[in-house]
Amino acid sequence: MSSDISLSQGALERHHQTLKTILRAFCLEHERDWNKAVPYVMFAVREAPTESLGFSPNQLVFGHHVRGPLDVVRKAWCYPPISDSTVLLDYVLVARKRLRKAHDIARAHLGAAQKGMKWYYDRRTKYHSFQEGDEVLVLLPLQGQPLAARYCGPYTIQERVGDLDYLVATPDRRKPVQLCHVNMLKPYYRFSSQEGSFSFVKVEAVSRFPAPTCRRGLHKFLGVVGYYRRFVPGHSTLLAPLTDLLQKGRKWTWSPDCAAAFSRVKQLLCELPVLRAPDFKKLSITLSDIISFILFS
Known part of the structure; x- marks a missing residue:
């Protein structure tokens, strides 16, 4: 079960991937003066509206659509020049009103986008809950390899913090107690060697x-x-x-x-009998579907 803000920022990672693809294309085309093309790339990225907010970054920062080179040429060709006699105070008030309205609409769009992403993420998830004293496996980084992780343990749940976070005792790690999201935990089962036990x-x-x-x-x-x-x-x-x-x-x-x-x-x-590890100290009976009789060992 995920929270409103998922641990995996898929939309942000896709944006970074698109940005790196654009920069790579410019660098390959302009090998000697690629650094001069970076401002133009950033201008194009900031001018494009985002799906989650419904506005471009320039609109949310400046309160209006920032004109690019084509906009300037189009206005000069298609529209006659108009004398601008706007009072500075009026311009500031109008810009402030536009920014406030744009931010309200952007927050509404972002909330709807987050709910949609949460619903998509939670479609195939299962709710997991742990109690104090439960043994769990925790997804932790490998020592010396911070970019790699695996499930380690077993560790013990000390306390539940909120709906989705737990304090886990990790005595063999640098931090003896760590705050872990439920997505980083999975239950640990101890196999019993007693006869008839089948809680696997x-x-x-x-x-x-x-x-x-x-x-x-x-x-x-x-x-x-x-x-x-x-x-x-x-x-x-x-x-x-x-x-x-x-x-x-x-x-x-x-x-x-x-x-x-x-x-x-x-x-x-x-139900019994349940498949389990053999006990070689006891008498065993081998059943085979190849021959029609039973071999005793």
């Missing part, structure tokens, strides 16, 4: 998987359970109603047979 990450993921509503959702579910097909007797027959939905040209219809197959597969993967 994959089991929880399968049990909470919602019923698919489209082909893409069905592909995701089959990808989750596909690894365990060799451990479920009659896996292909059981999933036949679901795999038939992926046939080319077939219309999507979630029938009772599909719902029954979906529930049955989840039940088989979540």
